[in-house]
Amino acid sequence: MVVGAFLAALGGLNQSIYGAPAFVERYLDAIASDDIVSAAATPGVRMDEGHLAAAGLPADTSTAMLRSNVIDAGPEDVRIISDEAHEDGGHTVTASYRLDASIVQTEFEVEPIEPLYGVLHRWRFSTSPLAVIQVTAAHNPLFTVGSLTLDTRATKSGDDLTAFSQTAPYLAIAPAAYEFGYDSTLLEAVPAQVIAEPGTTAEATVDALPTEAFVERVQAKVDEYLEDQCASQRVLQPAGCPFGVVIDDRVVSEPVWTIVESPEVTLVPGDTTFEMPPTPGVAHISVDVQSLFDGTFSTLEQDEGFTLALDATVRPDGSISIQLR
Numbered sequence: 001m002v003v004g005a006f007l008a009a010l011g012g013l014n015q016s017i018y019g020a021p022a023f024v025e026r027y028l029d030a031i032a033s034d035d036i037v038s039a040a041a042t043p044g045v046r047m048d049e050g051h052l053a054a055a056g057l058p059a060d061t062s063t064a065m066l067r068s069n070v071i072d073a074g075p076e077d078v079r080i081i082s083d084e085a086h087e088d089g090g091h092t093v094t095a096s097y098r099l100d101a102s103i104v105q106t107e108f109e110v111e112p113i114e115p116l117y118g119v120l121h122r123w124r125f126s127t128s129p130l131a132v133i134q135v136t137a138a139h140n141p142l143f144t145v146g147s148l149t150l151d152t153r154a155t156k157s158g159d160d161l162t163a164f165s166q167t168a169p170y171l172a173i174a175p176a177a178y179e180f181g182y183d184s185t186l187l188e189a190v191p192a193q194v195i196a197e198p199g200t201t202a203e204a205t206v207d208a209l210p211t212e213a214f215v216e217r218v219q220a221k222v223d224e225y226l227e228d229q230c231a232s233q234r235v236l237q238p239a240g241c242p243f244g245v246v247i248d249d250r251v252v253s254e255p256v257w258t259i260v261e262s263p264e265v266t267l268v269p270g271d272t273t274f275e276m277p278p279t280p281g282v283a284h285i286s287v288d289v290q291s292l293f294d295g296t297f298s299t300l301e302q303d304e305g306f307t308l309a310l311d312a313t314v315r316p317d318g319s320i321s322i323q324l325r
Helices: 002-015 020-032 036-041 049-054 158-162 212-231
Strands: 076-085 091-099 102-116 120-125 131-138 142-145 148-151 166-172 176-183 187-196 201-207 256-261 274-290 297-314 320-324
Touching: 020 036, 020 076, 020 091, 020 102, 020 120, 131 142, 131 176, 131 187, 176 201, 187 201, 212 256, 212 274, 212 297, 212 320
Parallel strands: 131 201
Antiparallel strands: 076 091, 091 102, 102 120, 131 166, 142 148, 142 176, 176 187, 256 274, 274 297, 297 320
């Protein structure tokens, strides 16, 4: 009777606490509790080089997102819908859960591994439930996910390091919702939420665009250039400047330039930089002239329209590089 009671108790444990459904529930509960270390340590979750190669991923695919304080939402209201046993000892466990605003059902394939103490069932995922998120960091290599800031150039070299937009794959605990974005003094991206489902590939685009502070700094540089480097030149054709004038009469005084209307800076993403398209401005010249026709003297007061275009980028040290076109 004692032996029978022991075997019955053992069978009950293997059907409940040590059963395949409980194994899946513990994994999902770990994600829901943001205990990503435990979730990632669940047998069958980690992917080695062979698994990565089979999935078409590089061996150095980043695992930086496999940590706490990264997910935006984990599975809630978890219920096991079914547990189907197979002849080879494996199980298909179907779980239902709420992820953000959606109700999701997922099948998890699990298989037995060496029993605990030789009698208590243990399991592993037959196929890793990790998701792959292909992150495109447009116009800025950095992005944030949760409390983490990552650099998509981390495993790159050579010319790839200088690309204006970068794409890199990241392994991510699934199921979970993630929020990607970026916010700095010069660049910001509207947050984008991505749902990562087990064993799938998702895409996230972090579209970093110039902030008002970025535009204001470029505007200040443009104004300084026009005033200090161009208008300060007492010549008809200021060198390296977008405006000038040709006068048929004899010039008898130093030309005096003033900037009437500086081009208003707007920045849009181009292929390799942020671009300001050709934008109109107005300069004014004041100069004394003598008519070659009748010798009379007069002061020429004249507005000269011009256009200015430029490229702007953010240097690694956070300063702004401007190249006139």
